[in-house]
Amino acid sequence: MRLLILGTGARANAHAIKFGKIAGVKIVGAVDVDLVRAKAFAAKYNIEHTFASLEEAITWGQFDAAANVTSDRSHYPTTLALIAAGKHVLCEKPLAENYEQGQEMATAAERAGLVAMVNFSYRDEAALQKAHDMVLSGEIGNVRHLDGSFLQSWLVYAEWKNDPKWLWRLSTKHGSNGVLGDLGIHVLDCAAFAAGSPIERVFARLKAFEKAHDNRIGEYELDANDSLAMTVELENSAMG
Known part of the structure; x- marks a missing residue:
């Protein structure tokens, strides 16, 4: 393939490393609006072709498939273009960024007879796989309540204020959906x-705390949510 x-960007390194270890897969091209960055990335992973768009x-x-590692807002138009x-x-x-866009992407892939997937990397975790198997086998009975959290600490370190790979995550202008879209x-x-069981309903409260003067650093307006609390109800009536 x-x-x-x-x-x-930073996340693309994981894709290059993991795909590079799969027999039969050859990374033949890299795309980035920053062609200098694309060329540096290509040189690092011995990728022959680079493109600015x-x-x-x-x-x-001359490629069969693509790993879409763009910013959140770009997933919809670029994935549809690839499917087309x-x-x-x-x-x-x-x-x-919303259900309608996601459904359109899924429908387009199905109609085209193509494989289209979302990279949920935690699906491979042994504990999650075990919990899934235990629930489906009936080992723990009917699920009624769920509780989960995802905490990260990079905002407590000063380095993020000078690094675009972190700053873009805090700016809707730069394509971020904040902690809701990231974690x-x-x-x-x-x-x-x-x-x-699929999720049927979600209620969420989002918050963007002040992190700099006027919540801005250079070209980055830090308006994307950095904290959230939510409740959910699943189709099987479980809640959490």
């Missing part, structure tokens, strides 16, 4: 997977 990596890569066309070009897609989470989506997926 010939693979294109779309987006060469997805349109250029699609016109070239007949390419399989592994998309980073969150798949889209909250993992909590929701883990809950649904462990309980063996």
Whole structure:
């Protein structure tokens, strides 16, 4: 399989390393609006071709699938473009910014007969797999209540204020959906997977605490939510 990596920011390194270990997979191209960054990434992982836009890569066309590692807001248009070009897609989470966009992406892939997946990396965790199996086997009875949290500490370290790889996560202008899109989506997926039931309803309170003067650092307006609390109800009536 010939693979294109779309987006060469920090997260793309994990994709290059993991895909590089799979027999039969060859990373043939890298795309980034910052061509200097794309070329540095390509040199690091011995990738032959680089492009400054997805349109250029699609016109070239010599790839079978793509790992979409762009910012949250870019997932929807870029994944649809890849599907329209007949390419399989592994998309980073969150798949889209709303249900309608996500459904459109899924429908497009199904109609095209292509493989389209979301990269929920915690699905491979042994504890989560075990919980899923125990629930489905009936070993622990009916699930009624769920409790989960995802805490990160990088905001307590000063380095984030000078590093775009962190700053973009706090700015909706730069394509971020905040902690809801970055971590909250993992909590929701883990809950649904462990309980063996899709989520039916979600209620969330989002907060963007002040982190700098006027919540701005250079070109970055720090308006994306950095904290959230939510309650959910699953289709099997469990809640948490």
